[in-house]
Amino acid sequence: xxxxxxxxxxxxxxxxxxxxxxxxxxxxxxxxxxxxxxxxxxxxxxxxxxxxxxxxxxxxxxxxxxxxxxxxxxxxxxxxxxxxxxxxxxxxxxxxxxxxxxxxxxxxxxxxxx
Amino acid sequence: xxxxxxxxxxxxxxxxxxxxxxxxxxxxxxxxxxxxxxxxxxxxxxxxxxxxxxxxxxxxxxxxxxxxxxxxxxxxxxxxxxxxxxxxxxxxxxxxxxxxxxxxxxxxxxxxxx
Numbered sequence: 001x002x003x004x005x006x007x008x009x010x011x012x013x014x015x016x017x018x019x020x021x022x023x024x025x026x027x028x029x030x031x032x033x034x035x036x037x038x039x040x041x042x043x044x045x046x047x048x049x050x051x052x053x054x055x056x057x058x059x060x061x062x063x064x065x066x067x068x069x070x071x072x073x074x075x076x077x078x079x080x081x082x083x084x085x086x087x088x089x090x091x092x093x094x095x096x097x098x099x100x101x102x103x104x105x106x107x108x109x110x111x112x113x114x
Numbered sequence: 115x116x117x118x119x120x121x122x123x124x125x126x127x128x129x130x131x132x133x134x135x136x137x138x139x140x141x142x143x144x145x146x147x148x149x150x151x152x153x154x155x156x157x158x159x160x161x162x163x164x165x166x167x168x169x170x171x172x173x174x175x176x177x178x179x180x181x182x183x184x185x186x187x188x189x190x191x192x193x194x195x196x197x198x199x200x201x202x203x204x205x206x207x208x209x210x211x212x213x214x215x216x217x218x219x220x221x222x223x224x225x226x227x228x
Binding site: 004033042043045056091093102103104105106107108 | 148150156157158159160163204215216217218219220221
């Protein structure tokens with residue numbers, strides 16, 4: 001298996017622009033997680049899905065953030081409009097049959113908002 | 115508040131030195147414990163995990179961790195570090211008292227001098 005795939009790996013955009021991050025989980029995994037990593041706040045869980053359904057989005061910082069999972073093999077995290085403080089590395093992870101099981105992380109998307 | 119604490123933010127060691135990274139959590143209930151490693155520029159990878167049974171857990175690359183329930187600790191150890199162990203190490207906890215959400219500690223940056 002190719003593991004969790006994220007795109008793009010790097011994104012540089014200007015404040016106010018819409019940003020869309022993409023994730024393909026490991027085939028067969030039924031849980032998908034979005035995390036944000038910053039120097040100041042470390043790793044934060046933003047939202048997670050089970051069988052394509054959002055379960056807990058309490059970590060989503062603002063209404064500017066939204067996430068979707070239209071099918072079992074694809075998820076997006078969208079920021080609209082983006083702000084400089086959104087600059088971070090965004091990780092997607094997936095796991096099989098339960099949130100207590102090992103999560104497999106993607107390579108991350110490094111987002112820079114100017 | 116429920117939290118995961120890694121008290122050592124930066125550790126510098128020479129090759130062949132012994133390593134111990136502290137991890138304490140404040141959750142009650144049943145916990146599952148993890149150590150993840152993030153090598154420079156890479157994604158998080160699982161080093162080891164504890165769900166139940168023997169509290170001394172062996173992981174990959176010679177790492178081990180000991181779960182001490184009375185101390186709410188899950189410290190990571192390696193008897194002899196190598197330059198290639200230079201990375202950031204994250205302790206993570208899932209507790210059924212905290213909605214079964216994976217919560218990460220702030221991370222410890224380890225630098226091993228050759």
